[in-house]
Amino acid sequence: MTNHWNDIQYSDCILIMGSNPAENHPISFRWILKAQEKGGKIVSVDPRFTRSSAKADIYAPLRSGTDIAFIGGLINYAIENNLYHKEYIVKYTNAAYILDDAYDFHDGLFSGFDEAGRKYDQATWGFKKDAAGNVLMDETLEDPRCVFQIMKKHYSRYDIDTVISVTGTPKNNFLEVAQAFCGTGKAGKTGTIMYAMGGTQSTHGSQNVRAYAVIQLLLGNIGLPGGGVNALRGESNVQGSTDFGLLYHNITGYLNTPIDNEKMATLQAYLDSETPKSGYYVNKPKFFVSYLKAMYGENATANNEFGYQYHPKLKAGKNNSYMGLFDEMYEGNLKGLFLFGQNPVVGSPNSTKSHNALAQLDWMVSIDLFETETSAFWKKEAGKNPAEIKTEVFFLPACSSYEKEGTVTNSGRWMQYRWQAIQPKGDSKGDLEIIHVLARKLKELYKNDSSPVAAPFNALSWSFGEHAHPDIDLVQREINGFDSKTGKLVPGFGKLADDGSTACGNWIYCGFYPEEGKNLSKARDNKDTGMNNFLNWSFAWPMNRRILYNRCSTDYNGKPWSDDKKVIWWDQAKKEWTGYDVPDFVKTQVPTEEAGLKPFIMNASGVGNLFANLKDGPLPEHYEPYESPIPNPFSSIEVSPVAAMFSKKSNKKGSPKDFPIVATTYRVSEHWQSGSMTRNQSFLAELMPHMFVEISEELAKEKGINNKDRVIIKSARAEIEVYALVTKRFKPYKIKGKKVHHIGMPWNYGFNGIATGASANDLTTYVGDANSQIPEYKAFLCDIRRA
Numbered sequence: 172m173t174n175h176w177n178d179i180q181y182s183d184c185i186l187i188m189g190s191n192p193a194e195n196h197p198i199s200f201r202w203i204l205k206a207q208e209k210g211g212k213i214v215s216v217d218p219r220f221t222r223s224s225a226k227a228d229i230y231a232p233l234r235s236g237t238d239i240a241f242i243g244g245l246i247n248y249a250i251e252n253n254l255y256h257k258e259y260i261v262k263y264t265n266a267a268y269i270l271d272d273a274y275d276f277h278d279g280l281f282s283g284f285d286e287a288g289r290k291y292d293q294a295t296w297g298f299k300k301d302a303a304g305n306v307l308m309d310e311t312l313e314d315p316r317c318v319f320q321i322m323k324k325h326y327s328r329y330d331i332d333t334v335i336s337v338t339g340t341p342k343n344n345f346l347e348v349a350q351a352f353c354g355t356g357k358a359g360k361t362g363t364i365m366y367a368m369g370g371t372q373s374t375h376g377s378q379n380v381r382a383y384a385v386i387q388l389l390l391g392n393i394g395l396p397g398g399g400v401n402a403l404r405g406e407s408n409v410q411g412s413t414d415f416g417l418l419y420h421n422i423t424g425y426l427n428t429p430i431d432n433e434k435m436a437t438l439q440a441y442l443d444s445e446t447p448k449s450g451y452y453v454n455k456p457k458f459f460v461s462y463l464k465a466m467y468g469e470n471a472t473a474n475n476e477f478g479y480q481y482h483p484k485l486k487a488g489k490n491n492s493y494m495g496l497f498d499e500m501y502e503g504n505l506k507g508l509f510l511f512g513q514n515p516v517v518g519s520p521n522s523t524k525s526h527n528a529l530a531q532l533d534w535m536v537s538i539d540l541f542e543t544e545t546s547a548f549w550k551k552e553a554g555k556n557p558a559e560i561k562t563e564v565f566f567l568p569a570c571s572s573y574e575k576e577g578t579v580t581n582s583g584r585w586m587q588y589r590w591q592a593i594q595p596k597g598d599s600k601g602d603l604e605i606i607h608v609l610a611r612k613l614k615e616l617y618k619n620d621s622s623p624v625a626a627p628f629n630a631l632s633w634s635f636g637e638h639a640h641p642d643i644d645l646v647q648r649e650i651n652g653f654d655s656k657t658g659k660l661v662p663g664f665g666k667l668a669d670d671g672s673t674a675c676g677n678w679i680y681c682g683f684y685p686e687e688g689k690n691l692s693k694a695r696d697n698k699d700t701g702m703n704n705f706l707n708w709s710f711a712w713p714m715n716r717r718i719l720y721n722r723c724s725t726d727y728n729g730k731p732w733s734d735d736k737k738v739i740w741w742d743q744a745k746k747e748w749t750g751y752d753v754p755d756f757v758k759t760q761v762p763t764e765e766a767g768l769k770p771f772i773m774n775a776s777g778v779g780n781l782f783a784n785l786k787d788g789p790l791p792e793h794y795e796p797y798e799s800p801i802p803n804p805f806s807s808i809e810v811s812p813v814a815a816m817f818s819k820k821s822n823k824k825g826s827p828k829d830f831p832i833v834a835t836t837y838r839v840s841e842h843w844q845s846g847s848m849t850r851n852q853s854f855l856a857e858l859m860p861h862m863f864v865e866i867s868e869e870l871a872k873e874k875g876i877n878n879k880d881r882v883i884i885k886s887a888r889a890e891i892e893v894y895a896l897v898t899k900r901f902k903p904y905k906i907k908g909k910k911v912h913h914i915g916m917p918w919n920y921g922f923n924g925i926a927t928g929a930s931a932n933d934l935t936t937y938v939g940d941a942n943s944q945i946p947e948y949k950a951f952l953c954d955i956r957r958a
């Protein structure tokens with residue numbers, strides 16, 4: 172989240188699009204309702220009428236996979252009706268930047284497309300520069316080649332009639348949303364967007380999120396209370412896990428994982444290719460070298476590239492993402508697998524394929540609270556006798572969150588310590604303890620080995636105590652960072668160095684433990700420090716900042732755009748920034764100076780990117796999902812031309828002729844994810860005992876299906892049998908003049924546990940987003956009949 176949960180109460184319009192917080196983030200809904208009590212409007216845009224929709228002032232249905240068409244329509248509406256915040260975009264975004272002459276867009280393709288390589292060369296997506304290398308601008312925004320005019324032209328194609336013919340949204344609903352949300356483009360008003368998996372799980376998921384960012388920048392809604400682009404995170408610590416490098420392409424603090432190619436062959440090469448010439452990231456070498464010092468301690472020296480060569484590297488030219496790994500596994504190219512709390516037999520796309528892939532492994536270790544469908548996969552492998560499955564499965568009982576201590580980071584980036592409530596049951600152990608034991612054992616095994624494979628184990632600094640249980644305080648010190656010689660804690664990332672004198676496990680968290688006896692993850696002062704920011708409750712990265720890009724909350728002179736949405740401001744008498752939050756830059760930076768007008772310090776340009784270089788284009792453009800009921804009305808390019816595709820084996824594509832119905836998947840309040848944690852609880856199993864599909868009354872009538880009938884849903888991959896739930900929550904859509912049915916189902920079921928049922932993921936496709944590689948779980952084609 173750019174903002175945080177408590178802050179949502181200040182919003183004048185909450186656009187819930189691609190999420191369903193009433194059911195999946197119920198605590199957040201308290202703040203949404205608070206905003207509504209103060210007169211704010213709740214808008215829900217979802218293919219089905221959810222419990223969030225039930226509380227909304229405006230509900231607009233849209234067909235799964237069409238968010239860009241919808242938001243493109245809002246962008247066009249805001250520009251055409253002069254509802255954007257001109258003063259804001261002129262200085263705080265790249266609206267005024269003049270584009271390179273070679274940049275072009277034609278029939279769904281941006282300039283630089285390499286058809287054979289299925290990728291873009293982004294060389295033409297840059298800006299025009301003068302002889303001194305400064306970007307040319309037109310702050311009147313009238314130059315036909317400035318970003319604003321190019322955007323205006325791009326989105327002029329997203330007129331209301333075209334948009335609604337694609338999304339299937341009734342015109343009056345679309346207009347109601349446009350008026351309410353674009354009405355927040357005025358100074359003094361803010362709107363927020365709350366998204367989660369309904370936005371991201373798509374072959375153009377990153378561009379969906381970009382579209383949310385573009386409309387928010389246009390309306391001047393970023394950096395202010397009640398504004399922002401807010402990702403509602405999933406698992407309790409999914410924010411923490413991505414912060415700490417659990418994504419394949421990041422190490423801690425969102426630095427890129429080294430790749431075993433020429434460009435990153437040495438530490439210097441890595442730093443050269445990763446460090447920009449301007450913006451805050453010029454400091455990257457300090458963060459990266461300090462990270463290597465944390466990894467390899469005394470074994471990291473200037474002479475050995477601070478241990479860079481010991482560090483694991485991604486394989487160049489391979490897809491190292493989740494789907495890439497399962498593809499390799501399916502092909503028999505992986506030997507072993509450790510699963511720390513993951514249940515891919517239920518949760519992965521085209522799950523039959525993932526299920527079969529597990530049988531290609533020599534060994535698998537499942538570390539979980541329960542025996543999941545994955546750890547029991549060998550009992551159910553299609554058409555096989557369990558005795559013939561070669562995979563040796565180890566199960567290590569993990570203990571639950573209440574039985575261990577440590578921090579979790581919430582969606583608002585607040586790092587909060589949780590103390591242990593009870594002792595672990597039985598033989599179960601915390602994940603950290605399991606890793607600690609494993610790391611120490613491996614180091615022990617390799618101790619006297621001088622072969623190259625042993626070197627990284629021997630070099631690894633594992634200094635979390637000599638006991639079986641790791642000392643969490645030592646782990647926290649390493650995360651925060653310390654002086655390599657004295658062990659003294661580092662007060663903030665501004666003090667990290669690139670010469671090995673500091674070690675820091677995760678630069679964005681640096682400063683949460685600034686000095687002895689002061690661990691801010693444990694801070695629990697619940698006094699409101701202004702606009703519900705609670706600066707003395709927990710630690711928000713970076714540097715305890717609660718609202719990112721908060722420089723944008725004021726005009727050029729440092730004066731808040733309005734009095735009731737103020738968060739920081741320039742105090743002319745004291746010559747410093749002050750207010751309710753930690754400013755997003757140096758406190759004494761004079762607002763009117765050039766550097767003072769750069770609110771997006773992490774971008775090399777210092778401004779917000781209306782036009783940005785993603786793998787699939789600089790401006791969000793509508794493409795259809797991989798499986799779609801209609802040809803793309805916006806261009807002749809059907810699916811994102813650079814979407815992540817995998818081996819076609821056992822991943823057939825269905826055509827609308829055979830599979831005319833659009834399907835989506837989601838979760839229910841009563842179950843958690845793949846269901847291990849809830850379908851094994853008798854009381855929750857009883858509340859939501861059976862797998863079902865939601866279908867409209869009209870579709871039920873056409874197919875002769877009654878409520879509670881057993882039905883078969885068929886996709887090009889598989890068919891599953893479930894109960895029919897006939898509901899008014901889905902309605903047939905009118906898409907390009909024809910009637911298209913839309914259904915939806917939870918993905919929380921599997922064959923193990925008390926409540927069992929078919930897995931929706933047997934039906935889903937194995938394709939993903941070019942930037943994030945997230946699978947397209949939210950839109951595919953199917954057909955349905957009575958069982």
Ligand SMILES: Nc1nc2c(c(=O)[nH]1)N[C@H]1C(S)=C(S)[C@@H](COP(=O)(O)OP(=O)(O)OC[C@H]3O[C@@H](n4cnc5c(=O)[nH]c(N)nc54)[C@H](O)[C@@H]3O)O[C@H]1N2
Binds near residue numbers: 195238842
């Ligand atoms: N009770 C409960 N809470 C949970 C979870 C759980 O399993 N159970 N899981 C947690 C996790 S890990 C996560 S990631 C979050 C996920 O949180 P959400 O993203 O809110 O979860 P979903 O229910 O998968 O999807 C949200 C909505 O997106 C809609 N949708 C489908 N396709 C589209 C589309 O193309 N565009 C738009 N705009 N909307 C679409 C669906 O109808 C659904 O109502 O929830 C977390 N909270």
Ligand SMILES: Nc1nc2c(c(=O)[nH]1)N[C@H]1C(S)=C(S)[C@@H](COP(=O)(O)OP(=O)(O)OC[C@H]3O[C@@H](n4cnc5c(=O)[nH]c(N)nc54)[C@H](O)[C@@H]3O)O[C@H]1N2
Binds near residue numbers: 372843
């Ligand atoms: N069709 C479809 N598929 C989806 C989605 C969708 O919307 N639609 N959503 C996707 C999303 S957003 C997500 S996050 C994934 C989730 O996919 P998974 O992560 O595979 O699913 P979970 O059920 O969350 O699995 C977590 C496992 O962790 C165990 N566990 C709980 N606490 C601990 C602990 O402290 N330690 C250990 N070691 N184990 C623990 C639980 O018992 C459970 O078996 O699924 C994805 N799959």
Ligand SMILES: [Mo]
Binds near residue numbers: 405
């Ligand atoms: Mo998630």
